[in-house]
Amino acid sequence: MTERSAPVDKRAKVRGETSGVTRRRNEQEILVAAERVFARHGYRGASLQAIAEQADLPKSNVLYYMGSKRGLYVRLLERMMERWNALLDDISVEDDPAEVLEAFIRSKMQLSRRHPEGSRLFAAEILGGAPFLHEYLRGELRDWVQARARILEQWSERGLMDPVDPVWLIFLIWSATQHYADFEAQVLGITGRDELTDADVEEITAFLTRVILKGCGVSPSR
Amino acid sequence: MTERSAPVDKRAKVRGETSGVTRRRNEQEILVAAERVFARHGYRGASLQAIAEQADLPKSNVLYYMGSKRGLYVRLLERMMERWNALLDDISVEDDPAEVLEAFIRSKMQLSRRHPEGSRLFAAEILGGAPFLHEYLRGELRDWVQARARILEQWSERGLMDPVDPVWLIFLIWSATQHYADFEAQVLGITGRDELTDADVEEITAFLTRVILKGCGVSPSR
DNA sequence: CGATGTATTGACCATTCGGTCAGGATATTG
DNA sequence: CAATATCCTGACCGAATGGTCAATACATCG
Numbered sequence: 207m208t209e210r211s212a213p214v215d216k217r218a219k220v221r222g223e224t225s226g227v228t229r230r231r232n233e234q235e236i237l238v239a240a241e242r243v244f245a246r247h248g249y250r251g252a253s254l255q256a257i258a259e260q261a262d263l264p265k266s267n268v269l270y271y272m273g274s275k276r277g278l279y280v281r282l283l284e285r286m287m288e289r290w291n292a293l294l295d296d297i298s299v300e301d302d303p304a305e306v307l308e309a310f311i312r313s314k315m316q317l318s319r320r321h322p323e324g325s326r327l328f329a330a331e332i333l334g335g336a337p338f339l340h341e342y343l344r345g346e347l348r349d350w351v352q353a354r355a356r357i358l359e360q361w362s363e364r365g366l367m368d369p370v371d372p373v374w375l376i377f378l379i380w381s382a383t384q385h386y387a388d389f390e391a392q393v394l395g396i397t398g399r400d401e402l403t404d405a406d407v408e409e410i411t412a413f414l415t416r417v418i419l420k421g422c423g424v425s426p427s428r
Numbered sequence: 429m430t431e432r433s434a435p436v437d438k439r440a441k442v443r444g445e446t447s448g449v450t451r452r453r454n455e456q457e458i459l460v461a462a463e464r465v466f467a468r469h470g471y472r473g474a475s476l477q478a479i480a481e482q483a484d485l486p487k488s489n490v491l492y493y494m495g496s497k498r499g500l501y502v503r504l505l506e507r508m509m510e511r512w513n514a515l516l517d518d519i520s521v522e523d524d525p526a527e528v529l530e531a532f533i534r535s536k537m538q539l540s541r542r543h544p545e546g547s548r549l550f551a552a553e554i555l556g557g558a559p560f561l562h563e564y565l566r567g568e569l570r571d572w573v574q575a576r577a578r579i580l581e582q583w584s585e586r587g588l589m590d591p592v593d594p595v596w597l598i599f600l601i602w603s604a605t606q607h608y609a610d611f612e613a614q615v616l617g618i619t620g621r622d623e624l625t626d627a628d629v630e631e632i633t634a635f636l637t638r639v640i641l642k643g644c645g646v647s648p649s650r
Numbered sequence: 651c652g653a654t655g656t657a658t659t660g661a662c663c664a665t666t667c668g669g670t671c672a673g674g675a676t677a678t679t680g
Numbered sequence: 681c682a683a684t685a686t687c688c689t690g691a692c693c694g695a696a697t698g699g700t701c702a703a704t705a706c707a708t709c710g
Contacts, residue, residue, distance in 0.1 A: 395565030421643025
């Protein structure tokens with residue numbers, strides 16, 4: 207609750223840059239550790255003790271930096287939402303459907319790959335009924351989807367793609383790309399791999415792009 | 429660990445059927461409650477107290493029936509795996525690709541709809557790194573996928589569908605169908621609905637079937 | 651009716667939970 | 681060098697955790 211943004215800003219940073227650096231490094235360490243633990247065990251299942259151990263800090267220190275478990279969790283969620291909002295921010299009806307859809311699939315895939323823990327953290331939150339993201343889903347994110355859905359709809363009307371329900375299409379892309387981060391354990395287990403390489407991700411991206419674009423009647427741009 | 433299958437079997441059921449009925453009803457009540465709580469909070473986040481309250485029984489009674497939290501959880505997972513294994517059990521190269529793929533999408537969709545809690549329970553387990561399902565993924569399920577992948581591959585060779593990677597295709601169908609159970613909160617939030625009706629599910633199924641079949645070059649059966 | 655087993659659960663246990671706080675460590679300032 | 685302010689953390693708190701167990705309730709049967 208008490209948003210302690212930067213209580214150090216009074217004087218310490220003028221000469222003693224070291225202190226600020228330590229602070230930032232510790233905070234970062236905690237955020238990374240917390241993202242992992244929350245992603246793995248969900249909000250209730252995660253313990254501050256486990257987070258502290260991951261970050262190699264005493265539990266009290268975690269609370270000193272982050273105030274509370276709840277605050278830490280919300281902060282992580284908000285960080286993930288920012289990453290998400292930066293996605294596919296500027297598209298218009300005039301753009302080429304194939305290019306836009308491919309860019310969507312590609313950037314979404316990279317988001318899941320670049321931030322797998324954050325992606326799983328988000329997934330766990332939704333799985334649990336989205337208690338913290340309820341309003342975000344019904345507000346910001348809903349607007350985001352609706353805006354893009356309207357563009358897809360116009361493309362359909364112009365005959366640039368099949369007249370499919372644009373919201374279901376967005377969900378299809380979403381789920382397919384999300385899957386490789388969230389269900390990584392399953393994908394690895396079934397394919398017998400140790401990890402997904404960049405080449406694997408590229409192959410999957412190409413596969414999804416090809417099937418989905420063809421599936422809704424969008425002809426490739428080049 | 430201690431698998432107490434049916435310690436009542438000695439005599440009680442011969443005349444006193446009532447007792448056996450109570451037992452079965454209580455067990456069922458516990459399983460339903462536990463599935464919900466585990467799905468919502470994950471293994472670590474779920475508490476026996478919460479499960480007991482959901483089932484309207486004292487906590488001790490839950491332990492009396494189920495032995496341990498771990499045992500209860502494993503039992504739920506196995507139940508879900510059985511449901512899954514019953515899916516698409518008998519397909520061959522001679523079948524019509526369109527029919528099989530549609531049946532797969534449809535039955536998978538219905539599985540998620542019929543057992544949303546179980547579906548989310550499974551998702552949470554995978555999300556957490558599949559600590560209990562590790563061997564299942566690398567064994568049984570892997571075989572399941574490989575067998576079906578081989579059939580898809582042969583269809584590709586016979587020109588009945590595009591030469592797409594069959595495993596990625598199975599994952600695509602999996603993720604798309606799973607999405608509507610696991611991310612229900614998101615779907616409802618964004619579409620502004622209170623629940624998904626049978627008609628919605630039918631519409632989504634039709635959408636997925638259409639896009640995916642067309643996307644991998646399978647011509648509809650009729 | 652006892653006798654005999656099973657079903658049930660309240661009381662209790664050690665451990666862990668999120669969170670508080672006093673006070674020592676450390677750095678900055680005059 | 682103090683003086684002062686911030687950083688850090690071990691010790692501690694009440695509540696909740698999974699699990700045990702002895703005592704009770706209950707049903708069945710000779």
